[in-house]
Amino acid sequence: MEAIFVPKPASHSHFKTKFSPNPKHVLKQQPFLHVRQNPTRFRLVTAALQNQQEAAAAAFKDTEDESYGEVKGIIGSRALDAAAGMEYLIEWKDGHAPSWVPADFIAKDVVAEYETPWWTAAKKADEPALRNILESGDGRDVDAVDAEGRTALLFVAGLGSEPCVKLLAEAGANLDHRDRSGGLAALHMAAGYVRPGVAKVLLDLGADPEVADDRGRTALDLAREILKATPKGNPMQFGRRIGLEGVVRVLEGAVFEYAEVEEILERRGKGENLEYLVRWKDGGANDWVKAKFVAEDLVRDYEAGLEYAVAEAVLAKRVADEGTPEFLVKWADLDEPTWEPQENVDPDLVKAFEETNNQAQPSSNGPAVVVSTQDNP
Structure with a gap:
């Protein structure tokens, strides 16, 4: 479903969140990199890492050959899962095949x-x-x-x-x-x-x-x-x-990425914390967006109390007395279509109409009219 604004300013791109907001993101004034560990969680994590290191050591002991001699050098390294530690690929002086050994x-x-x-x-x-x-x-x-x-x-x-x-x-x-x-x-x-x-x-x-x-x-x-x-x-x-x-x-x-806003639904906050709840034209979930990321003309329209209407299609086109084009628009929430100046009509709807209706037909109603191939009520 497409949308137009009444009146609709020129098309703009606006910011839309790429990722789902995390409600746990809470700002606290604490020095950088100072992390207070949860004691219980820290013990659990430490135990898990120790278990992993002990497992690696046990695996090495199980395969350790007492005939192995002196280390010639390290010829490779790899980190254990969860950054629990390191293992090294050892080259042996006595000619045994290289083997992985915990640090x-x-x-x-x-x-x-x-x-x-x-x-x-x-x-x-x-x-x-x-x-x-x-x-x-x-x-x-x-x-x-x-x-x-x-x-x-x-x-x-x-x-x-x-x-x-x-x-x-x-x-x-x-x-x-x-x-x-x-x-x-x-x-x-x-x-x-x-x-x-x-x-x-x-x-x-x-x-x-x-x-x-x-x-x-x-x-x-x-x-x-x-x-x-x-x-x-x-x-x-x-x-x-x-x-x-x-x-x-x-x-x-x-x-944030650029995306088209269909309409502003609500507002909250003040100053730097002012946000608008926006409905996206692409049908994505409504988002609260910082005021600085919303086009100024949309904010002005919302604050002025201008309402938005949802258009379903353009049905016909005509040239007004002033020589400017007008379009017959079918609305989602109105029974009767209305003629609207081009600046009030979604450019995508106009483009879709003109791509499928590109021949003018005579009309008894004044200037030339292009009639849509869609059913006209």
């Missing part, structure tokens, strides 16, 4: 020799060093985790290195990986450390803006929370606020 069963200096260059490069956002390691063919898991379940991507995102983010993404990094110290993903790091450029790169690469941390906050929620807690009018905080506003704009752009 706890390998000498720390052997692990450090393999891992230190990687984490040093990640924590410095050293793109050439990371590239050299990835191109060395050492079997490294780009999603390798540290003791807190963080990957290299989380570090470089927080440091604001767009080249490193792109490099790791090209190497197959999980853009939505969440760490174990709060459930933070790379987008949360970009938001928390005020990196709008990195946030945009991550989104362009396919990162999910709806990934939530352990407190139910998306990256957009986190950015808004920090912005709200950042003092206004403080010259020392001016640059930070500008950066946070940039992050919010980037993330909002990912959460």
Whole structure:
């Protein structure tokens, strides 16, 4: 079913949410990255991770061959599920076939020799060093985790290195990986450390803006929370606020898409919190949308009390005395069709009518009239 506005201003595009809003997204003024763990939940998660690590160790013990000798080196790595830890592919000096061994069963200096260059490069956002390691063919898991379940991507995102983010993404990094110290993903790091450029790169690469941390906050929620807690009018905080506003704009752009509004139904809130309940032209569920995302002319019409009507079809066209076109419109809620000037008729209805009715016919009712092939009441 199509719609027109009475009177209908020029067609506009408006923002529509791409993702379902999460009612748990509540803003609280707390410092960035400070996560208060739920003791019961933390014990359960810790127990689960310990069980997984113990299972890996048990599996290794079951297959361990006492004849294995000295380690020649690590030739591969992989992260355990849920970032519970790491396993390494060991090459043995005595010629045994390489085997996967949990990190706890390998000498720390052997692990450090393999891992230190990687984490040093990640924590410095050293793109050439990371590239050299990835191109060395050492079997490294780009999603390798540290003791807190963080990957290299989380570090470089927080440091604001767009080249490193792109490099790791090209190497197959999980853009939505969440760490174990709060459930933070790379987008949360970009938001928390005020990196709008990195946030945009991550989104362009396919990162999910709806990934939530352990407190139910998306990256957009986190950015808004920090912005709200950042003092206004403080010259020392001016640059930070500008950066946070940039992050919010980037993330909002990912959460909203352009769509046609059929009508505004209700309003609520005041000032920055003013929202309108809109009905979408494409038939999607009604949404509460911030006032700044709704076209000004639609807001003016709503506030002026102008009503909207739903049109089903254009039945005919004629040229008015002034030489301007008019269309006979069939309404969903009216028994009789009415003649309307072109500016009041949905352009899509006009286009559909003209595509199927492109020949003028003589009429005794003044100027030429094009009659629709549809049944005319």
